[in-house]
């Protein structure tokens with residue numbers, strides 16, 4: 001049994017065949033998926049999808065790209081949605097200094113606000129960090145998530161990973177781990193303890209090899225598990241088992 005801990009099944013790229021995509025995943029052993037929100041509308045969609053399928057969970061939260069669209073009304077809406085029992089985390093939240101679609105000071109403010117909201121709601125957090133390692137580390141140290149959380153599609157160094165692991169975070173790996181230029185992620189996966197990693201697709205983005213160039217979907221998370229098994233020198237089944245046990249602990253679903 002495998003968990004896809006980070007899927008955007010509400011994305012419009014799945015509008016024509018969402019049911020089939022979900023069924024394909026289930027058929028190859030990807031039994032549980034977490035639909036990650038990135039905006040106010042997508043938080044509502046994530047909860048709708050999780051309500052429809054017993055094996056899909058949801059998050060609510062605002063991606064740093066959408067930080068400048070937030071108002072007090074956004075938080076009221078998200079707090080209401082987060083009370084749904086299928087909501088297992090607050091995210092994805094964080095900083096994105098690669099695309100800079102919202103001004104950086106607003107990104108930081110909105111990130112801190114959501115770390116506080118997650119603590120108020122008793123939820124772990126799903127963190128997006130793109131080219132913002134220094135500021136993210138500083139902020140999570142100052143505003144530690146009380147229920148822990150995960151760095152999704154982790155792209156930092158092993159040195160930073162060690163600090164995050166010491167703070168109790170899980171690290172999640174995705175398609176880029178299977179790419180030829182994946183030096184950092186390979187080093188981190190090789191070194192990370194077996195009880196601290198999870199896997200994800202981030203679908204429809206970040207498609208793993210050998211499907212690169214196609215739309216990504218939860219069934220392909222097997223390629224990430226395969227790569228972790230290879231790097232750690234353990235059987236596929238073991239890597240799958242560790243990642244799903246870790247996901248259950250991360251999202252508190254024992």
Ligand SMILES: [Zn+2]
Nearest residue numbers: 006036092202
């Ligand atoms: Zn994502």
